[in-house]
Amino acid sequence: MSHARISTRRFTLADLMILIAATGAGMAMFRPYQAALAGPGFQNAGVLRTIETTYGAWSFLAAWWMIALLIIQYRGVHPHRSRLARRPGHVACGVAAVALVAGITQELTRFTFQDPIIKAFSFHQSWITMSARVGPAVAGAWFVLALSGRWRADGGWIDRLGRLLGCCWIGWQLLWMIPNVIRLQIPPFCDGVLT
Amino acid sequence: MIRTGLARSLFLIILLGAVAAVVIHNDRGASDYFNRNMVESLEHRWCPLVRTVARPTLRVGSDFEAALIVITAGLGLAALRMPFRLSGKRWPGRGTAAIAASALGVGYGIARVAIDTLMDSTSGFLGLLNPRFLFDSVRFCAGFPKGTVLGAWSLLFLAGRWKSPADGLEWLGRGLGWSWIALIAFDLFRSALC
Numbered sequence: 154m155s156h157a158r159i160s161t162r163r164f165t166l167a168d169l170m171i172l173i174a175a176t177g178a179g180m181a182m183f184r185p186y187q188a189a190l191a192g193p194g195f196q197n198a199g200v201l202r203t204i205e206t207t208y209g210a211w212s213f214l215a216a217w218w219m220i221a222l223l224i225i226q227y228r229g230v231h232p233h234r235s236r237l238a239r240r241p242g243h244v245a246c247g248v249a250a251v252a253l254v255a256g257i258t259q260e261l262t263r264f265t266f267q268d269p270i271i272k273a274f275s276f277h278q279s280w281i282t283m284s285a286r287v288g289p290a291v292a293g294a295w296f297v298l299a300l301s302g303r304w305r306a307d308g309g310w311i312d313r314l315g316r317l318l319g320c321c322w323i324g325w326q327l328l329w330m331i332p333n334v335i336r337l338q339i340p341p342f343c344d345g346v347l348t
Numbered sequence: 349m350i351r352t353g354l355a356r357s358l359f360l361i362i363l364l365g366a367v368a369a370v371v372i373h374n375d376r377g378a379s380d381y382f383n384r385n386m387v388e389s390l391e392h393r394w395c396p397l398v399r400t401v402a403r404p405t406l407r408v409g410s411d412f413e414a415a416l417i418v419i420t421a422g423l424g425l426a427a428l429r430m431p432f433r434l435s436g437k438r439w440p441g442r443g444t445a446a447i448a449a450s451a452l453g454v455g456y457g458i459a460r461v462a463i464d465t466l467m468d469s470t471s472g473f474l475g476l477l478n479p480r481f482l483f484d485s486v487r488f489c490a491g492f493p494k495g496t497v498l499g500a501w502s503l504l505f506l507a508g509r510w511k512s513p514a515d516g517l518e519w520l521g522r523g524l525g526w527s528w529i530a531l532i533a534f535d536l537f538r539s540a541l542c
Contacts, residue, residue, distance in 0.1 A: 238507030247506050248499040255498060255532060259539050266393075266540035289456075289495025293449035294503040296496070300448060301440050330460060332467035 162309055168225050175221035179213035182280075186213070189277035200337050205277065208325065212284055215318045216253060219246040222315050239305040242315025244298060245291045249322065252290035256283035288326040291319045363422040367415045370482070374414035377483025378407045386542060394541075402541055409534050410483065413490040416527055417454055420493060423524060424451030427517060441512040442504060443521025449500035450493040450528055457489030490531065497528040 186209040190202055223246045226237070237243045260279045298304050306312065328336075382403050394402070427447050440448070468475060478484060504510055514522065 234506060235508050238503060238509075244503055244506070248502045251502040252495060252498060259535055262536045263539040285491060286495035286498060289453055289492045290499030290502065292456075293452060293496025293499035296452050297440060297445045297449055297500045297503055301438065303439065326456070330463060332463055334467055 162229075162311065164310055167228075171221045171225055171228075172218065175217035176214060179215075179217040182213045182217075183209050185276040186280055189275050200339050203339060204336070205281075209277070209280065211321060212280070212325070215321050216249065216284065216287070219249045219315065219318050222246045222311055222318075223250060226311055239298070239303045240307045240312045240315075241295055241298060241304060241319065242307065242312030242317075244294050244315075245319030245322075246315045248290045248294040249287045249319075252286040253283060256286055259283075288322040291322045292326065295319065295323075359422075359426065363419070366422070367418045370414050370418050370486075371411045373482050374486050375407065375411050377480035378410040380480060381483060382406045382410075398541075406538065406541065409531070409538065410486065412527075412534075413531060414482075414486045416524070416531070417457075417486060417489055417493075420447075420450045420454045420524060421458075423447050423517075423520060424454070427451070427521075439504065439507060439509040439512070441514060441518045441521070442501060442510065442525060443514060443518035443523075445500040445504055445521070446497050446525025446528070447517070447521040449496040450524060453493030453496035454489060457492045461485045461488060494528050494532050494535075497525050498532065501525060501529070 187206065190205055190209070222242070226243060226246075231237065238247075260283050263282075264274070264279075295304075306316065384403075386403075424447060427444070465476060475481070512518075
């Protein structure tokens with residue numbers, strides 16, 4: 154199949170089903186995360202709770218959608234990986250998956266060796282650790298891709314969605330550049346829902 | 349471009365001096381943070397060998413992180429002053445990619461620390477009144493280059509461009525990249541302990 158035909162690949166029913174499954178998986182993981190935020194062990198009530206809830210709401214979805222996009226991309230006929238590696242959307246999904254595997258390995262190590270009496274398990278804290286490297290990984294990969302002149306954004310929906318999700322991860326990192334005094338002015342809309 | 353041997357030597361001396369100063373200062377914070385109480389809390393869970401090596405290993409790991417941050421900043425500056433081979437329509441080598449990506453991560457981390465310190469210098473976690481300011485800043489900054497190097501090298505691996513010819517700066521960059529990846533592995537050890 155030619156490169157042009159692959160780029161304009163249509164959105165099929167199977168793609169929709171894969172994305173719905175990914176959405177379901179993300180929402181299922183958001184529930185224990187939200188529960189951990191509502192618990193008494195969470196110290197940063199108010200604004201920080203709102204920020205953490207917002208992070209959980211989009212990041213689970215983004216992580217699962219990125220994995221789903223990789224599956225969708227490789228499911229049918231696809232260009233060679235050296236060509237795919239020039240597409241920023243595909244690159245974002247690929248490196249996000251690698252960063253998530255590194256984070257999950259770290260959390261599994263902690264879970265295996267840590268004494269539960271000394272430190273209680275928190276799904277919220279675990280997800281923060283697991284997903285901590287995704288934003289920097291996407292930023293690092295895109296930085297090298299852009300500097301090397303190999304950035305070939307594709308017009309297809311898979312690459313566009315991948316780029317959007319990559320931007321979300323980088324945007325979240327940039328949000329933390331906003332000084333505390335401004336960031337803490339966000340209205341704490343989640344407290345009424347969680348407590 | 350660093351044209352003369354004298355300029356290169358001077359740059360190297362300044363870099364080594366900065367590394368030594370930061371590592372010595374960081375080690376004070378590390379020895380305070382990884383104190384005997386923390387090691388005693390490990391007592392019931394680990395064999396005597398692990399208990400013996402845990403504290404010095406965690407301290408050395410933290411000092412290594414501090415040294416790498418300074419080296420990354422130095423190599424990033426050196427790469428900027430040299431004819432940077434990254435530009436142009438060709439895939440960069442692993443070393444060049446590692447230098448660029450880790451410099452991005454360190455730059456972002458330093459910017460975050462600077463903003464937090466300037467905006468909330470008295471009570472913040474990264475405030476100047478914090479007695480372990482440098483140690484906490486190093487711990488905070490070190491997370492970002494690990495992620496950016498992981499991302500950049502994953503890209504080269506996915507593209508099938510892992511192998512490439514290497515020269516002086518490329519070799520240094522590869523060493524830098526492997527050091528950051530080794531620190532990801534060290535994070536596993538740290539996660540298991542504390």
